[in-house]
Amino acid sequence: MIVTVTYNPAVDQTIQFDEQMAPDRVMRADEAQFDAGGKGINAAQLLTAMDRPCVATGLLGGFTGSFIRETLQDDGVETAFVDVDGTTRLNTTAIAAAEEYKLNQAGPAVGESVVDSLLEQVRAQSPDRVLVGGSLPPGLTPDAIDRIATGGDWETIVDTGGDVLRELDAQYGLCKPNRAELGDATGADVSTVEGCADAADAFRDRGFDRVLASLGADGAVLAGDAGQLYAEALDIDVVDTVGAGDALLSGVLSAWEAGADDETALRTGVTVSAQVVQRAGTAVPDLDDIDSLRDGVTVRRL
Ligand SMILES: Nc1ncnc2c1ncn2[C@@H]1O[C@H](COP(=O)(O)OP(=O)(O)OP(=O)(O)O)[C@@H](O)[C@H]1O
Numbered sequence: 001m002i003v004t005v006t007y008n009p010a011v012d013q014t015i016q017f018d019e020q021m022a023p024d025r026v027m028r029a030d031e032a033q034f035d036a037g038g039k040g041i042n043a044a045q046l047l048t049a050m051d052r053p054c055v056a057t058g059l060l061g062g063f064t065g066s067f068i069r070e071t072l073q074d075d076g077v078e079t080a081f082v083d084v085d086g087t088t089r090l091n092t093t094a095i096a097a098a099e100e101y102k103l104n105q106a107g108p109a110v111g112e113s114v115v116d117s118l119l120e121q122v123r124a125q126s127p128d129r130v131l132v133g134g135s136l137p138p139g140l141t142p143d144a145i146d147r148i149a150t151g152g153d154w155e156t157i158v159d160t161g162g163d164v165l166r167e168l169d170a171q172y173g174l175c176k177p178n179r180a181e182l183g184d185a186t187g188a189d190v191s192t193v194e195g196c197a198d199a200a201d202a203f204r205d206r207g208f209d210r211v212l213a214s215l216g217a218d219g220a221v222l223a224g225d226a227g228q229l230y231a232e233a234l235d236i237d238v239v240d241t242v243g244a245g246d247a248l249l250s251g252v253l254s255a256w257e258a259g260a261d262d263e264t265a266l267r268t269g270v271t272v273s274a275q276v277v278q279r280a281g282t283a284v285p286d287l288d289d290i291d292s293l294r295d296g297v298t299v300r301r302l
């Protein structure tokens with residue numbers, strides 16, 4: 001069973017314009033959408049949609065926090081959140097012509113005592129795996145993630161920015177940097193797939209059993225004890241890429257929870273992410289055919 005921890009959830013607002021962004025004038029959106037977001041929350045929604053037992057935890061506050069709580073309840077996602085005084089952030093993705101703008105708030109400041117409250121919620125679920133996803137709100141340091149990793153007898157997976165990744169001290173089952181985060185965390189040349197695979201492999205020495213590097217339209221790399229696996233991305237029409245990394249990771253975790261090997265897990269991750277990027281925002285797509293669609297993903301050993 002998986003517990004997801006989102007220290008800094010967000011309502012994801014997606015607005016679409018049929019013209020390019022321009023300063024000093026009112027831009028009027030054709031469409032607007034609101035989704036419950038934050039990396040761990042997205043993963044919990046996707047894992048639930050794939051019938052994997054999962055509980056979403058994290059910090060919620062204010063009207064945006066209530067929206068997330070209600071949305072997850074409507075979607076049948078089990079939750080165990082901790083209430084905070086501030087207001088959960090609202091992040092905006094603006095899609096204008098063919099361009100994507102991602103505007104993320106810092107989130108409400110919190111005190112370190114929230115880590116104890118969250119740990120209590122996590123321990124109460126007795127999970128096998130814990131996924132800590134997303135940025136930290138003001139008031140918390142990377143130690144808040146290390147404390148989850150060392151707080152119980154579970155494997156911890158982490159999906160956060162390169163600067164935070166670099167500062168973690170505990171032992172983790174997996175981290176999932178995207179290309180820029182992998183570059184930030186390692187300082188390595190990540191301009192080629194091979195460079196990314198080597199950087200991911202080398203980064204394992206910093207306390208990660210496996211490193212799953214997402215490379216956008218170039219696919220993904222999984223580096224572990226068994227070597228480096230590379231999966232090509234599927235050739236699809238992308239609407240926006242928000243939540244693509246969460247989808248990749250959720251597919252991998254879902255397959256592992258079902259006992260699959262790394263190669264099958266990587267195929268599953270790439271397939272789930274392809275479904276997500278073909279839809280606006282972080283809404284959960286139809287994932288019923290994932291097991292058959294994943295056969296279409298090409299994986300090779302580097
Ligand atoms: N243009 C694309 N075409 C096909 N697949 C894509 C494309 N962009 C992303 N993907 C899929 O999504 C996965 C994750 O993408 P990416 O590396 O952009 O994640 P990310 O930067 O962590 O995203 P986010 O932070 O928004 O969740 C890729 O490994 C790939 O499988």
Ligand SMILES: O=P(O)(O)OC[C@@]1(O)O[C@H](CO)[C@@H](O)[C@@H]1O
Pocket residue numbers: 008010011012036037038039042091104133134135136242243244245246282
């Ligand atoms: O600011 P962070 O925590 O790094 O990222 C938050 C976020 O952009 O990531 C998710 C997509 O991966 C969105 O649901 C959410 O708004």
